Structure formats: structure tokens, C-alpha cells
Amino acid sequence: MSPMDQALAEARAAAARNEVPVGAVVLGPGGQVLARAGNRTEADADASAHAEMLALREAARRLGTPRLIGCDLVVTLEPCPMCAAALVHFRIRRLVFGAYDPKGGGVEHGPRIFDAPGCLHRPEVVGGVQEAECGALLQVFFQKLRASNSIEIISIKGLSDHGSL
């Protein structure tokens, strides 16, 4: 299973527990999987528990170092500004993401963290990998939510905020 397929599996598992379906995988310098995670903001009562943050922290824990030199992150959705800035702190070598997030993304949209003044490290960025599949997961999730919930909540939150619903 490719890294993005593994990230998609994490995203599907997140959807199954009513979390916004985003999944992430951290690969070590040799391409081995160091960590994988899906969103857990509800499960962990933690608005920062995005898939990327959880996978980055788990990978660093496994390596026993605060930085992930030579490691890559693969994630189904363009990271938000918080996660993009975390990639800088962790010194991630390459970011591969699936769907673009015009509302809440922080790499190609919004504050464009890697291009902002003072950014200390810029990972290589590859966007749009298996974009349709990654985006469809989110679309289906929010369509179901819209059908069962008030539209007001969705319009306040937007697709971008991986947080609680």
C-alpha cells in the first residue's frame, strides 16, 4: 500500500469515528513508515489533534529526537497553518498532500507559512497527489453531516477547520 493509500486508510478510520477525514503518514529517510494517524480532535478533546501533528509527534517519539531530519510527511489534505508551521519546527524534508484546501490551508493558501517572512526551513512541497480520492472523502463526509445536521454549523466552520463538529 502506497503512503498516500495508508494516509487515506487513516482518513477513512477517522470518518468512521465521526472525525473530519484527514489522515497522515510520516516516512523515515529510507522510506519506512514511522507513524500514521487520523484526526482525533473529538476523541482526544484536543483542537490541535490534527492527523499531521499526531503523526509528527509519534514519529519523533519513536526516533527519540525532537526533529525529523530527512523525513517526509504524506497527508490527504493541504495542512492548515498550525500543521504547516509544525512541519517547519520538525524540519520535514518533503510534504506530499492530496486535496488542496482553499479555505483552511496554510501552504498554498492563507498565510502560506513556508513563504512567510522569517520562515527558517522550507520543505519540498508536492500537492494534488490522489487529489480526487482525498477530496471525495471530505466531500462525502460533509454532505452526510449537512444532511443530518444544521447547515449553519458547516458554514461557520468550513471544510478547513479539522476541529470539532
Add this chain to the structure above:
Amino acid sequence: MSPMDQALAEARAAAARNEVPVGAVVLGPGGQVLARAGNRTEADADASAHAEMLALREAARRLGTPRLIGCDLVVTLEPCPMCAAALVHFRIRRLVFGAYDPKGGGVEHGPRIFDAPGCLHRPEVVGGVQEAECGALLQVFFQKLRASNSIEIISIKGLSDHGSL
């Protein structure tokens, strides 16, 4: 002890364990202290273990909710872009910080997260509280480090990156 004095105590405790001296406190809607933390990037082998992130997560864990509605964060240094964006996700009401961080700050400097396109929530911001005291802690820490370490490391990292030294 005022919230900023408590944050300063956390910063001093961080310095004592050779972490960049930044401390943070989360206050509940009634002003009660919900959580306090200092930087732990080295201790936890986690480049995202900034004082703010740890205090926010601990406060949310205590309340059992992913968001900290009506809560305030008090921190000795202007938050970096990651922590500033986390404040948005946690819906922090008011951010109070001590020293400004022209190199690594993400509120009044760099990507100015709260003013960036698409930002869903803007906390009230009060900067410069006990600024001299907060800044002096960092200056002394980096002066000592410079004396005992290579200057090259400092110049690469800058004051801004609360990460490993």
C-alpha cells in the same frame, strides 16, 4: 502570583532543564488557572512541545472539550506561527504575551496568523506585558549558551525557534 508571574516561573523552570525559557498559563472564563507549562521540546523529543501547545492541550483535557471557549492564554513570548494558529483552533478569547519576537513571532511578525486570509477566529491580543522581564530571561539564556556553545548554532536557530539546541 499574577498569571504572567506564573508563566515566568514556568519559563525559569524550562531554563533550568536547558529548554528555551518560555512559559505559558491558560486561564478559564472565571480567571482560574487551568494549566501551566514550559517548553519541553528536548525533554519530550517533540519539536511541537512549546509551552503554549502543552498548556492548551492540558487545559482542554481538563475541561474535556476540544475548544477553550472564553479562556485566555498568558505566555512570556510572542507565539510562533504554529502556536498562534493553535490559539485559533482552540478559540482562545484573549492572548497576553510578554516579549515581542521579531524573528520567530507569528502574531505581530512573520505570517501574522490572526490577520491572514481565511483566519476563522481572532483572539484579543495584548502584547508587551512584563516585557523587560520576559525578554531578559531569554537574553540571559542565549548569552550563556553562546558562551558555552558555538555561535554558528545560535545564528542558524535564532531566538525564535523554541526547538532543540
